Amino acid sequence: MALDVSTPVFEGPFDLLLHLILRDEVDLYEVTLLDIVDAYLVEMERMQVLELASATEFLLIAATLVELKARRLLPDDGDLELDDELALWEERDLLLARLLEFKTFKDAGAVLDRLFERARRSYLRRVGPDDRFLDLQPDLLAGIGPLDLRAAFIRAMTPKPVERVALDHLPSVRVSVLEALGEVVDELRRARRLSFRDLCEGLGERLEIVVRFLAVLELFKRGMVDLYQGGTFGALDIRWTGDDGPVETVLTGVDVYDG
Structure with a gap:
């Protein structure tokens, strides 16, 4: 157009x-x-x-x-x-x-x-090759005997070693929902109200932020926090509504996940 x-x-x-x-x-x-x-x-x-x-x-x-x-x-x-x-x-x-x-x-x-x-201005050849060209193709099995076929079969069926990439040089980040839950409870009890951004301040790895968010969801499921978000992709505010009892009571029954 x-x-x-x-x-x-x-x-x-x-x-x-x-x-x-x-x-x-x-x-x-x-x-x-x-x-x-x-x-x-x-x-x-x-x-x-x-x-x-x-x-x-x-x-x-x-x-x-x-x-x-x-x-x-x-x-x-x-x-x-x-x-x-x-x-x-x-x-x-x-x-x-x-x-x-x-x-x-x-x-x-x-x-x-x-x-x-x-x-469109060209014309294709629609006939086969001349008789003198029919036997020009090489014999692919010339000089190949039963022993050669057996050796080729053994080579093809022999298991190949699996190449493994070493990961020892990569630093591993170990985080736990259980540990993150205890840290979140301590910070919310002290501040009573925090945004999720403030709650993740100082965290450098994405996996740590994800685990911290899972801890917030666990507290919300147990009715210990209220969540408020003013708009789509807006700041997530977290307000502590639970009691101030021992942290061990909060951690009871939490699914252990290490990433």
């Missing part, structure tokens, strides 16, 4: 716009989506047969552009973490990767089209 677009920063074919975006010659955020969508709708009305592949590719790219532009309209709370900031850049890189993939398949399709057009 040949689509021409006209924006304040670019005017021409949609394919050329993608090419310029890939080369960073056109700012992704300066492209006016309204003009592109209008041109797309005009092209859709003009087409006799809908090309689903081209239409779907356009909708995917346009939807990604809308999402990226929408993020710029949201207020900046100043508390954007490094991971979230990197995620925004990853989305931009993902769009550029999709554009590059689109261009790659488009160029490959053009090459295949030229090859098919060239093949």
